[in-house]
Amino acid sequence: MKVIQAYRFALDLRPFQQRVVLAHAGAARVAYNWGLARVKAVMDQRAAERSYGTPEELLTPAVGWDLAALRKAWNAAKSEVAPWWAECSKEAYNTGLDNLARALKNWSDSRAGKRAGRRVGFPRFKSRRRATPSVRFTTGAIRVEPDRKHVVLPRLGRLKTHESTRKLARRIEAGTARILSATVRRDGGRWHVAFCVEVERAEHTPTRPQAVVGVDVGITHLAVLSTGEMVPNPRHLHEAAQRMRRLSRQMSRRVGPDRRTGQRPSNRWERARQRVARAHARVANLRRDGLHKLTTRLARTYGTIVVEDLNVAGMLRNRRLARQIADAGFGEIRRQVTYKAEWNGGRRIVADRWYPSSKTCSDCGAVKAKLPLRVRTYICDPCGLALDRDLNAARNLAALAREVTTAGSGPVAGRGADRKTRPGGPVAAKRQPGPLRRIRPGPSHRKAGHTDQSLEPTDR
Ligand SMILES: [Zn+2]
Numbered sequence: 001m002k003v004i005q006a007y008r009f010a011l012d013l014r015p016f017q018q019r020v021v022l023a024h025a026g027a028a029r030v031a032y033n034w035g036l037a038r039v040k041a042v043m044d045q046r047a048a049e050r051s052y053g054t055p056e057e058l059l060t061p062a063v064g065w066d067l068a069a070l071r072k073a074w075n076a077a078k079s080e081v082a083p084w085w086a087e088c089s090k091e092a093y094n095t096g097l098d099n100l101a102r103a104l105k106n107w108s109d110s111r112a113g114k115r116a117g118r119r120v121g122f123p124r125f126k127s128r129r130r131a132t133p134s135v136r137f138t139t140g141a142i143r144v145e146p147d148r149k150h151v152v153l154p155r156l157g158r159l160k161t162h163e164s165t166r167k168l169a170r171r172i173e174a175g176t177a178r179i180l181s182a183t184v185r186r187d188g189g190r191w192h193v194a195f196c197v198e199v200e201r202a203e204h205t206p207t208r209p210q211a212v213v214g215v216d217v218g219i220t221h222l223a224v225l226s227t228g229e230m231v232p233n234p235r236h237l238h239e240a241a242q243r244m245r246r247l248s249r250q251m252s253r254r255v256g257p258d259r260r261t262g263q264r265p266s267n268r269w270e271r272a273r274q275r276v277a278r279a280h281a282r283v284a285n286l287r288r289d290g291l292h293k294l295t296t297r298l299a300r301t302y303g304t305i306v307v308e309d310l311n312v313a314g315m316l317r318n319r320r321l322a323r324q325i326a327d328a329g330f331g332e333i334r335r336q337v338t339y340k341a342e343w344n345g346g347r348r349i350v351a352d353r354w355y356p357s358s359k360t361c362s363d364c365g366a367v368k369a370k371l372p373l374r375v376r377t378y379i380c381d382p383c384g385l386a387l388d389r390d391l392n393a394a395r396n397l398a399a400l401a402r403e404v405t406t407a408g409s410g411p412v413a414g415r416g417a418d419r420k421t422r423p424g425g426p427v428a429a430k431r432q433p434g435p436l437r438r439i440r441p442g443p444s445h446r447k448a449g450h451t452d453q454s455l456e457p458t459d460r
Pocket residue numbers: 361362363364365366380381382383384385
């Protein structure tokens with residue numbers, strides 16, 4: 001199976017190498033801003049001419065904004081705009097123009113309703129202070145050195161990696177990986193190189209292909225599995241978060257920049273800012289590490305993984321929950337489980353957003369009308385079950401997989417699968433979970449035992 005995969009390594013850049021990368025990132029920004037100004041000027045001009053009633057055929061001709069057109073225009077103008085252009089690799093300008101072409105496409109697609117998700121605004125100019133320095137190389141000498149401690153990139157030459165490149169180097173030596181591009185970027189005060197790689201992955205089967213696991217993403221735990229396992233949050237996450245809070249308090253007490261008064265930031269503020277950025281990066285790293293370890297283990301072990309389709313954007317708007325949800329990386333678990341299940345030959349089922357996994361009794365199937373978040377133990381009135389809230393939810397999710405499989409292509413637990421069937425729409429559905437639920441697992445199915453393997457997965 002061929003997949004596109006990223007390999008990311010921290011770099012130890014020497015000062016002059018940092019200067020070269022920053023120059024390239026700056027060149028990318030110049031090309032981006034130049035292209036944006038040009039597109040914008042022509043658009044404004046045409047709008048103005050239209051407002052005077054100029055006929056359509058006499059308008060200033062529109063400029064193309066795909067990558068090829070932008071590149072052509074840039075090459076024609078670069079001696080004027082950036083007489084120093086030869087100092088940087090052409091890949092730098094390409095980085096900027098490619099980003100611009102994508103941004104413009106996203107904006108126009110979003111405006112035309114061709115793009116899912118939140119509305120995309122018109123691209124904005126990049127500032128030296130705010131933009132993350134980054135440059136992408138797609139051609140030329142891109143190599144991972146056999147010593148597994150260095151990488152080679154065009155113009156930048158040999159760069160030392162902070163960690164071993166073994167994972168990627170082995171694949172390249174075995175001929176199962178091909179590097180498509182490399183991006184050097186600074187995040188959280190540290191430089192990284194990310195290789196975009198086409199990987200030929202061996203066919204895998206999970207160690208327990210028949211087994212089903214429901215994953216409930218929690219707040220007190222990273223996740224709760226239907227097997228009863230409570231996966232704890234990564235170690236040191238709490239301390240790192242505390243440190244982050246202390247440092248940002250420290251930063252706020254120092255003299256920062258002020259646009260209105262023209263106040264320049266003090267050196268002490270600048271140092272505090274760097275410490276805060278590093279602390280943020282550490283928290284993010286701990287979280288990412290924990291999530292990856294969990295999802296890899298799940299995908300390698302279980303044939304079927306059931307996760308919830310949580311309305312993460314909506315939950316993030318609830319400010320009391322936002323912090324913990326962002327911390328737990330709710331959406332990220334689903335994303336990782338999805339591609340890792342595919343890599344490992346398993347399958348993933350997403351429970352409908354309105355499926356009451358928390359409110360249903362995992363033993364008798366009774367559904368509670370209400371279950372406030374503070375209630376941590378599920379107590380069933382009809383059958384007397386008392387179980388940890390999250391574990392109960394995880395068990396319901398696992399039961400859903402059996403339901404979906406035994407019912408064949410019946411009610412699918414896909415996104416919003418049964419939303420249209422209720423007259424009141426999603427809001428009404430959310431208020432009255434219960435008898436109308438189509439995919440509530442019945443107790444008979446739950447005890448029916450194994451899944452029918454002849455049926456196709458129904459989650460795609
Ligand atoms: Zn019950």
